[in-house]
Amino acid sequence: DTGVSQNPRHKITKRGQNVTFRCDPISEHNRLYWYRQTLGQGPEFLTYFQNEAQLEKSRLLSDRFSAERPKGSFSTLEIQRTEQGDSAMYLCASSLGAGGKTDTQYFGPGTRLTVL
Amino acid sequence: GESVGLHLPTLSVQEGDNSIINCAYSNSASDYFIWYKQESGKGPQFIIDIRSNMDKRQGQRVTVLLNKTVKHLSLQIAATQPGDSAVYFCAEWKSSGYSTLTFGKGTMLLVSP
Numbered sequence: 001d002t003g004v005s006q007n008p009r010h011k012i013t014k015r016g017q018n019v020t021f022r023c024d025p026i027s028e029h030n031r032l033y034w035y036r037q038t039l040g041q042g043p044e045f046l047t048y049f050q051n052e053a054q055l056e057k058s059r060l061l062s063d064r065f066s067a068e069r070p071k072g073s074f075s076t077l078e079i080q081r082t083e084q085g086d087s088a089m090y091l092c093a094s095s096l097g098a099g100g101k102t103d104t105q106y107f108g109p110g111t112r113l114t115v116l
Numbered sequence: 117g118e119s120v121g122l123h124l125p126t127l128s129v130q131e132g133d134n135s136i137i138n139c140a141y142s143n144s145a146s147d148y149f150i151w152y153k154q155e156s157g158k159g160p161q162f163i164i165d166i167r168s169n170m171d172k173r174q175g176q177r178v179t180v181l182l183n184k185t186v187k188h189l190s191l192q193i194a195a196t197q198p199g200d201s202a203v204y205f206c207a208e209w210k211s212s213g214y215s216t217l218t219f220g221k222g223t224m225l226l227v228s229p
Contacts, residue, residue, distance in 0.1 A: 043160065091160070105162075105217060109157075
């Protein structure tokens with residue numbers, strides 16, 4: 001257990017529904033990241049936050065994807081109007097945030113989304 | 117384009133053997149390389165990292181080697197145990213631009229008793 005928690009662990013939804021996932025990072029970590037992982041592939045970066053500021057979101061897969069971290073603690077990832085192609089594992093990671101230095105990311109267990 | 121990739125998708129070893137998992141990278145600007153282990157149904161778990169100005173780094177039962185000349189990274193696991201069975205990813209990070217990781221596809225390590 002890395003200390004990063006994600007809820008729910010599994011989500012099954014019907015195409016067209018909206019879903020929201022939550023990530024609670026390690027408490028002293030300033031940076032929070034979202035990744036998507038499909039079967040047999042490595043995690044694919046989506047977006048990240050430095051405290052409450054979303055510093056990079058160009059990798060979000062479409063405008064149906066959005067993320068927030070309103071108080072610089074937990075974060076949510078929302079997918080609107082889900083499609084079957086959104087089925088994947090959604091991973092959250094956090095790190096201390098050490099400027100330009102190496103900054104180890106610790107991953108949560110992920111939320112597995114299945115869109116029917 | 118620039119990428120991080122792995123040579124072998126599956127590696128099968130006997131318990132007690134030493135395992136070597138390889139990774140090729142193409143971005144010579146990367147500053148930092150990391151190995152993650154991912155067990156079924158879990159998120160990636162940090163194993164060991166190495167900075168680009170190093171050739172070798174050792175941890176507990178694991179060693180990472182970096183050969184910048186041929187852009188090759190390897191993870192050596194000594195005395196492999198059944199609990200080492202997992203998918204192993206190498207990832208690269210560079211300090212310019214936004215701070216994130218680029219992962220390769222992964223190698224599955226299967227350890228039989």
